[in-house]
Amino acid sequence: MEPQLLHGVTDSxxxxxVRNPAKRNAMTAAMWAALPPLLDALAGDPGVRALVLAGEGGTFCAGADISTLQGSPVEAQRLAVAAEEALAAFPRPTLAAVRGHCVGGGAQLAAACDLRFAEQGALFGVTPARLGIVYPASATRRLVSLVGPATxxxxxxxxxxxxxxxxxxTGLVDEVLPEGELGKRVAEFTRILASRSQLTQAAAKEFAxxxxxxxxxxxEQARTSGDPAEGVAAFLERRPPRFTWTTATSG
Structure with missing residues (x-):
């Protein structure tokens, strides 16, 4: 099976x-390069209200495919940083669902998501010191913001x-689930995310x-969107709110 990024949309x-079973879902240069345009396409779909990043099978992502670093490690890192930044900039909530190893570039991708849920038994590592690689400044700052300078x-x-x-x-993950429960919890939580106000989420993401x-x-968006009035009315009427604001309408 060729290394590739699989994707789909279900219930918003x-x-x-990440699929590369021969190398524990390591990211090849082609996979790094494919992620930003894929995210752009998903961001352009008004039906998408949240995004989950996962690895196929029992491993999230074992990092970068080391064989791709031999030719041009600088170019490989440039592709990884571009993918990381595209994920961090995705306009709706993002969640990494982590099973097994989440190491190196895998940890870089997970940290770029808004939230991280992990299954018991998952292992995390940031491993550039094993290869003599300078970890990117953007990834370092993101890691520090999650776990603090000491960790x-x-x-x-x-x-x-x-x-x-x-x-x-340490704050690197938000929830840890028993074995076999991660998929159920991620589905449950993303349904919650999809039901909430995109206006609130988009503003909070920028501020955070x-x-x-x-x-x-x-x-201005809050004044003109109608979502605050709808949220209050739905609360008083004891019904689910029907929020209409989307990133596509924000200007």
């Missing part, structure tokens, strides 16, 4: 699956793997990611 949730240094300096429970304690120069924009 897009799923992207980021531990991971980066040592290249050691940590288990899901330690990842949960450090962008603070568009307060006026979001104030």
């Amino acid at each position: 949730v897009a799923t992207v699956v 980021a240094k531990y991971l980066l300096f040592s290249g050691e793997l940590i288990d899901a429970e330690r990842a949960l304690r 990611n450090g962008r603070t120069d568009r307060d006026a924009h979001w104030d």
